[in-house]
Amino acid sequence: MWIYEKKLQYPVRVSTCNPRLAKFLIEQYGGADGELAAALRYLNQRYTIPDKVVGLLTDIGTEEFAHLEMIATMVYKLTKDATPEQLRDAGLGEHYANHDGALFYHNAAGVPWTASYIQAKGDPIADLYEDIAAEEKARATYQWLIDMSDDPDLNDGLRFLREREVIHSQRFREAVEILKEERDKKKYF
Amino acid sequence: MNKQPPKTFTKMKTYRPFHSRFDPCKPIGVKFYSTPPNLYIGFQPPNLQQFPPKTALYKGTLWPLFYDFYDNPYEMKGRE
Amino acid sequence: MKELPEEYYQLLEEIQAADFVLVELTLYLDTHPNDIQAIQQYNQFAQYSKQLKQTFESKFGPLQQYGNSFSDANWSWGRAPWPWQV
Numbered sequence: 001m002w003i004y005e006k007k008l009q010y011p012v013r014v015s016t017c018n019p020r021l022a023k024f025l026i027e028q029y030g031g032a033d034g035e036l037a038a039a040l041r042y043l044n045q046r047y048t049i050p051d052k053v054v055g056l057l058t059d060i061g062t063e064e065f066a067h068l069e070m071i072a073t074m075v076y077k078l079t080k081d082a083t084p085e086q087l088r089d090a091g092l093g094e095h096y097a098n099h100d101g102a103l104f105y106h107n108a109a110g111v112p113w114t115a116s117y118i119q120a121k122g123d124p125i126a127d128l129y130e131d132i133a134a135e136e137k138a139r140a141t142y143q144w145l146i147d148m149s150d151d152p153d154l155n156d157g158l159r160f161l162r163e164r165e166v167i168h169s170q171r172f173r174e175a176v177e178i179l180k181e182e183r184d185k186k187k188y189f
Numbered sequence: 190m191n192k193q194p195p196k197t198f199t200k201m202k203t204y205r206p207f208h209s210r211f212d213p214c215k216p217i218g219v220k221f222y223s224t225p226p227n228l229y230i231g232f233q234p235p236n237l238q239q240f241p242p243k244t245a246l247y248k249g250t251l252w253p254l255f256y257d258f259y260d261n262p263y264e265m266k267g268r269e
Numbered sequence: 270m271k272e273l274p275e276e277y278y279q280l281l282e283e284i285q286a287a288d289f290v291l292v293e294l295t296l297y298l299d300t301h302p303n304d305i306q307a308i309q310q311y312n313q314f315a316q317y318s319k320q321l322k323q324t325f326e327s328k329f330g331p332l333q334q335y336g337n338s339f340s341d342a343n344w345s346w347g348r349a350p351w352p353w354q355v
Contacts, residue, residue: 003333003334003335003337004333004334005332005333006331006332006333006346006351006352007281007284007285007332007352008285008352008353008355009285009288009289009292010246010285010289011278011281011282011285012353053299055299056296056299056300059292059295059296059299060296063292063296069352069353072353073352073353076353077353139223139225140223142259143223143259146259146260146261147261147263156247159249159258159259160246160247160248160249161249162249162257162259163248163249163250163255163256163257164249164250166225166226166227166249166250166255166257167227167249167250167255167293167296168296169225169227170226170227170230170233170255171296171297171299171300173227174232174233174300174301175300177232178300232300233297233300233301235301235304235306235307236306242286242287242289242290242314243282243283243286245286245289245290245293246282246285246286246289250293251289251290251293251294251297252293
C-alpha cells in the first residue's frame with residue numbers, strides 16, 4: 001500500500017530561468033536509466049526475490065518515486081513560465097506540439113518510456129546485478145547533466161540525486177553478499 | 190572476512206585515449222571516470238561517523254565515507 | 270495565492286533533514302537488521318520527526334492522506350501549495 005507525503009524529499013531549487021535544461025533533465029524522468037525505470041524495476045522484482053531482500057527493494061523503489069517527483073519539480077520550475085516561443089527556442093518545440101507544458105515519460109531525445117527498459121529475470125542474482133548496473137548508469141547520467149548545467153542550485157539537487165545512486169548501489173551490492181550467504185558463517189564484529 | 194574499508198581511495202581516475210595523427214580534432218588529452226566509494230568499502234561496517242542531519246540532507250548521505258562530490262572535471266583540469 | 274512565510278520553509282527543512290536520516294537508516298537496516306544501535310537511532314529520529322510534523326501540520330495542514338494525518342475543517346490536504354510549487 002502506498003501513502004503519499006506532501007513534501008519533496010529534498011528542497012529543490014532552480015536559480016536560473018533556462019528552459020533548455022529541462023530538455024536534458026527529462027532523461028531522468030522518462031529515460032532508460034531514469035527514476036521511473038528504477039522505481040518500477042525494483043518494485044516489480046520484489047515479488048519474486050528472497051524475503052531477506054524484499055524490504056530493500058521496496059524501500060529503494062519507493063525512494064525512487066520521490067526522486068521522480070524531484071525531477072518533475074525541476075522541469076516544472078524551468079518550464080512553467082515559458083511562452084511557446086521560449087519553449088521552442090529551448091529545443092522543446094516537439095514536446096510542446098504534443099503536450100504544451102505537461103510533463104511526459106520520454107527521454108531527452110523524445111523516445112517514450114517502455115517496459116523494455118527494465119527486467120525481472122526471477123533469478124535473484126541476475127536481478128540484483130541489473131539493479132547495481134541501473135544505479136551506476138543513473139549515477140553517470142547525473143554526472144552528464146551536472147556537466148551541462150551551470151545552475152548552482154539545480155546542480156545541488158542533481159548532486160544529491162547522484163549521491164543517492166551511490167548509496168543505492170552500495171545497498172544492492174550488500175544484498176548480493178547477503179544472498180551469497182557467506183556472511184553468516186563469519187563472526188560479525 | 191570483514192576487513193576494514195581502505196583508509197584512502199581516490200574517487201576519480203584518468204586515462205589517455207590514443208591519438209592518431211589522422212584525427213581531425215585537437216586531442217582531449219585526458220579522460221576522467223568516476224570511481225565512487227561503493228566500489229571500495231565492501232559491506233558497510235557499523236558505527237561509521239555520521240554527518241549532522243541537515244548536512245546529511247544536503248550532501249545526500251548520512252556517512253562522510255560515502256560522500257562523493259562531483260563537478261565537471263573538464264572545466265577544472267588545466268589546458269594541455 | 271499568498272506567499273508562504275519563512276517559517277514554512279524552515280520547518281519543512283527540519284522535517285526533510287530528519288526524514289532523510291530516517292531514509293538512510295531504513296536502507297542501512299534493510300541490509301544490517303542486527304545493528305541495535307542503528308535501530309535505536311532510527312526510533313529516536315522517528316519520534317523527533319513525528320513531533321516536527323505535528324507542529325508543521327498544526328500550522329500548514331496535513332502532510333499525509335488516508336488517515337495518516339488528521340485533517341482540519343478545511344480539508345487542507347487538497348489545497349495548494351503542492352510540493353513542486355513550493
